[in-house]
Amino acid sequence: xxxxxxxxxxxxxxxxxxxxxxxxxxxxxxxxxxxxxxxxxxxxxxxxxxxxxxxxxxxxxxxxxxxxxxxxx
Amino acid sequence: xxxxxxxxxxxxxxxxxxxxxxxxxxxxxxxxxxxxxxxxxxxxxxxxxxxxxxxxxxxxxxxxxxxxxxxxxxxxxxxxxxxxxxxxxxxxxxxxxxxxxxxxxxxxxxxxxxxxxxxxxxxxxxxxxxxxxxxxxxxxxxxxxxxxxxxxxxxxxxxxxxxxxxxxxxxxxxxxxxxxxxxxxxxxxxxxxxxxxxxxxxxxxxxxxxxxxxxxxxxxxxxxxxxxxxxxxxxxxxxxxxxxxxxxxxxxxxxxxxxxxxxxxxxxxxxxxxxxxxxxxxxxxxxxxxxxxxxxxxxxxxxxxxxxxxxxxxxxxxxxxxxxxxxxxxxxxxxxxxxxxxxxxxxxxxxxxxxxxxxxxxxxxxxxxxxxxxxxxxxxxxxxxxxxxxxxxxxxxxxxxxxxxxxxxxxxxxxxxxxxxxxxxxxxxxxxxxxxxxxxxxxxxxxxxxxxxxxxxxxxxxxxxxxxxxxxxxxxxxxxxxxxxxxxxxxxxxxxxxxxxxxxxxxxxxxxxxxxxxxxxxxxxxxxxxxxxxxxxxxxxxxxxxxxxxxxxxxxxxxxxxxxxxxxxxxxxxxxxxxxxxxxxxxxxxxxxxxxxxxxxxxxxxxxxxxxxxxxxxxxxxxxxxxxxxxxxxxxxxxxxxxxxxxxxxxxxxxxxxxxxxxxxxxxxxxxxxxxxxxxxxxxxxxxxxxxxxxxxxxxxxxxxxxxxxxxxxxxxxxxxxxxxxxxxxxxxxxxxxxxxxxxxxxxxxxxxxxxxxxxxxxx
Numbered sequence: 001x002x003x004x005x006x007x008x009x010x011x012x013x014x015x016x017x018x019x020x021x022x023x024x025x026x027x028x029x030x031x032x033x034x035x036x037x038x039x040x041x042x043x044x045x046x047x048x049x050x051x052x053x054x055x056x057x058x059x060x061x062x063x064x065x066x067x068x069x070x071x072x073x
Numbered sequence: 074x075x076x077x078x079x080x081x082x083x084x085x086x087x088x089x090x091x092x093x094x095x096x097x098x099x100x101x102x103x104x105x106x107x108x109x110x111x112x113x114x115x116x117x118x119x120x121x122x123x124x125x126x127x128x129x130x131x132x133x134x135x136x137x138x139x140x141x142x143x144x145x146x147x148x149x150x151x152x153x154x155x156x157x158x159x160x161x162x163x164x165x166x167x168x169x170x171x172x173x174x175x176x177x178x179x180x181x182x183x184x185x186x187x188x189x190x191x192x193x194x195x196x197x198x199x200x201x202x203x204x205x206x207x208x209x210x211x212x213x214x215x216x217x218x219x220x221x222x223x224x225x226x227x228x229x230x231x232x233x234x235x236x237x238x239x240x241x242x243x244x245x246x247x248x249x250x251x252x253x254x255x256x257x258x259x260x261x262x263x264x265x266x267x268x269x270x271x272x273x274x275x276x277x278x279x280x281x282x283x284x285x286x287x288x289x290x291x292x293x294x295x296x297x298x299x300x301x302x303x304x305x306x307x308x309x310x311x312x313x314x315x316x317x318x319x320x321x322x323x324x325x326x327x328x329x330x331x332x333x334x335x336x337x338x339x340x341x342x343x344x345x346x347x348x349x350x351x352x353x354x355x356x357x358x359x360x361x362x363x364x365x366x367x368x369x370x371x372x373x374x375x376x377x378x379x380x381x382x383x384x385x386x387x388x389x390x391x392x393x394x395x396x397x398x399x400x401x402x403x404x405x406x407x408x409x410x411x412x413x414x415x416x417x418x419x420x421x422x423x424x425x426x427x428x429x430x431x432x433x434x435x436x437x438x439x440x441x442x443x444x445x446x447x448x449x450x451x452x453x454x455x456x457x458x459x460x461x462x463x464x465x466x467x468x469x470x471x472x473x474x475x476x477x478x479x480x481x482x483x484x485x486x487x488x489x490x491x492x493x494x495x496x497x498x499x500x501x502x503x504x505x506x507x508x509x510x511x512x513x514x515x516x517x518x519x520x521x522x523x524x525x526x527x528x529x530x531x532x533x534x535x536x537x538x539x540x541x542x543x544x545x546x547x548x549x550x551x552x553x554x555x556x557x558x559x560x561x562x563x564x565x566x567x568x569x570x571x572x573x574x575x576x577x578x579x580x581x582x583x584x585x586x587x588x589x590x591x592x593x594x595x596x597x598x599x600x601x602x603x604x605x606x607x608x609x610x611x612x613x614x615x616x617x618x619x620x621x622x623x624x625x626x627x628x629x630x631x632x633x634x635x636x637x638x639x640x641x642x643x644x645x646x647x648x649x650x651x652x653x654x655x656x657x658x659x660x661x662x663x664x665x666x667x668x669x670x671x672x673x674x675x676x677x678x679x680x681x682x683x684x685x686x687x688x689x690x691x692x693x694x695x696x697x698x699x700x701x702x703x704x705x706x707x708x709x710x711x712x713x714x715x716x717x718x719x720x721x722x723x724x725x726x727x728x729x730x731x732x733x734x735x736x737x738x739x740x741x742x743x744x745x746x747x748x749x750x751x752x753x754x755x756x757x758x759x760x761x762x763x764x765x766x767x768x769x770x771x772x773x774x775x776x777x778x779x780x781x782x783x784x785x786x787x788x789x790x791x792x793x794x795x796x797x798x799x800x801x802x803x804x805x806x807x808x809x810x811x812x813x814x815x816x817x818x819x820x821x822x823x824x825x826x827x828x829x830x831x832x833x834x835x836x837x
Contacts, residue, residue: 067474072472
């Protein structure tokens with residue numbers, strides 16, 4: 001089987017915790033969806049409730065540039 | 074609040090055609106690419122403008138290269154040229170036309186002859202022969218050598234000197250010597266002392282791919298044959314020919330003949346793809362104010378010296394049209410003249426699959442119409458961009474992101490913040506005051522004062538309508554929303570009994586006139602009629618008047634504003650671009666939303682016109698200028714003695730609209746609005762407020778996030794910063810808020826950001 005491709009990976013390194021569940025966020029599987037396109041990524045995720053965290057640098061950096069590229073398709 | 078549907082997919086493989094005729098009709102108005110007048114008049118199509126520029130810079134080598142491109146034997150051509158270019162020189166209209174021929178002669182004398190490729194130059198495979206002598210044969214051989222054909226000249230003369238002498242008897246010894254040297258340097262084979270007979274011709278027909286022949290030989294050997302002068306070609310005999318009657322005729326015919334040879338050598342019809350060969354009338358526009366030196370430098374008997382030629386060439390004003398580029402910061406930003414930019418923008422709409430790289434420029438035009446006013450041919454960039462935007466919307470290829478904030482703002486103006494009421498105590502009003510969404514957002518106190526004044530001083534009752542005229546969706550190209558807005562406004566005006574509309578903003582006046590129709594006047598017209606309020610007074614220092622793009626082409630409005638300013642006692646400073654030629658403030662066309670960088674450049678350019686405070690009559694202009702740190706006042710602020718103060722941020726603009734509605738409903742119509750009170754304390758750091766304004770995040774968005782957090786408890790804690798982070802998807806974006814919680818019901822917002830992509834968890 002071909003190796004799974006992730007467009008972006010962030011490891012929370014135990015510095016983030018879910019307020020609701022009281023547990024540390026872990027590196028988990030997530031997906032960005034925009035205009036009928038999907039991108040598998042690995043982001044900090046709560047192992048209990050599934051909260052996916054998108055850091056500010058990612059939102060205003062890579063995510064924004066991909067949004068703009070897709071918008072002009 | 075209603076949402077706007079995001080486009081479903083990037084996989085839309087359809088386009089709505091813009092016909093070539095429709096496109097050409099718009100694009101060809103731009104004369105930037107038109108040939109200068111001298112160049113258009115020249116049968117040889119010499120790039121006179123570039124040659125004169127090089128000569129003026131003292132670069133005679135480059136000047137000669139350009140001259141040789143058009144004239145293979147420059148000294149012969151300059152000696153025999155009748156200089157039709159000189160008559161067409163625009164300097165003739167304000168002084169003495171340029172002595173182009175004299176400059177050319179000097180360029181030919183002082184310039185360094187060009188060497189083409191030398192032995193490494195690749196020759197074409199097809200062979201060409203020229204039979205005969207004279208100017209035509211000489212020029213044609215030169216033209217064909219330039220096109221890299223292996224060429225052989227068969228002539229009756231015994232040597233090269235005699236061949237060159239034929240038809241060039243007017244040349245002095247020095248010029249003859251130089252041209253002989255030039256001819257020797259060319260890669261042309263010569264066969265001298267030939268007896269050109271019918272048999273000789275027949276023999277060469279077989280030996281060469283294309284055969285050319287001087288007119289004299291043609292007439293002698295084939296007296297009954299005729300040739301097509303436009304092609305210099307006798308189809309019957311398959312011969313290329315031309316006359317040597319005059320220098321220019323011979324040179325022009327040699328050019329046409331060389332093109333025919335080129336087509337024949339490729340087995341193509343010589344009639345096709347010939348381009349513009351004859352001299353023509355140029356449509357170029359030239360601003361003659363650049364002309365300074367109006368008298369010719371007199372030429373001595375031997376022609377110009379180098380210095381004189383440089384000086385005369387320096388008189389050339391380098392005819393070109395950049396009227397729009399001089400005035401429009403948008404065109405300047407993209408460094409493309411409108412003809413080219415429009416073509417690219419149209420092509421952008423016709424892309425079936427792939428990147429629409431011109432989306433940004435297409436959405437950065439303010440649609441203000443300044444280019445149309447300053448262009449000698451009325452080029453309409455606004456029409457091009459507006460057409461392109463609507464076209465892209467129609468195929469669902471238009472991104473929503475650049476315009477969504479503005480469109481949502483419009484929905485807010487005509488939804489939560491909308492108000493339509495007759496004047497208290499008047500059942501059917503004669504008038505309705507429509508101040509415009511920006512006026513209410515930026516200067517609610519001024520709007521209130523204006524409305525109360527109108528109610529007091531106008532007979533017949535004045536209703537009030539707080540809302541958006543629809544310009545926002547018009548600018549965004551969202552024609553379906555525009556039709557909906559029109560329908561909504563028609564109904565609302567109808568409920569009020571279709572009164573005369575008093576617009577507070579020139580753009581509203583224009584937009585409403587086009588959409589809902591009926592009688593529409595400006596508040597400035599009313600004030601002209603009823604006079605200013607008693608205590609109205611102007612500024613104690615001169616102010617520059619900024620004309621609104623909504624009033625372009627509306628001379629009565631422009632004049633009424635000037636008259637009001639005079640009556641207010643304002644000393645107006647004249648600026649270079651005013652009236653119909655005024656630039657946009659940067660708000661128009663939604664540029665401020667779609668492309669803040671270009672919008673800032675446009676605002677800066679508008680402000681550069683004067684150091685004085687700016688006086689405007691559109692609240693969006695007032696706001697843009699104030700945001701750029703310039704003292705900026707709306708004329709109604711002076712009329713009513715109000716001061717809107719520092720420009721509000723995006724959330725304050727919404728608050729101002731809601732608040733004025735609430736205030737007026739309570740004070741005038743005695744209707745109380747339920748107050749939306751938060752059951753917790755919410756504060757922002759200065760940094761958060763600043764970030765939110767720049768990132769187009771409203772306090773309402775932050776409240777939505779915090780409400781969701783309070784409801785679900787979903788948030789994360791960043792151990793490093795100690796900040797809590799919560800999020801909520803609102804409409805087409807996810808908003809994130811970083812905050813601290815000093816007390817259980819007290820939140821302090823530190824940062825906020827958003828993204829449009831939706832993020833979900835995935836399994837496996």
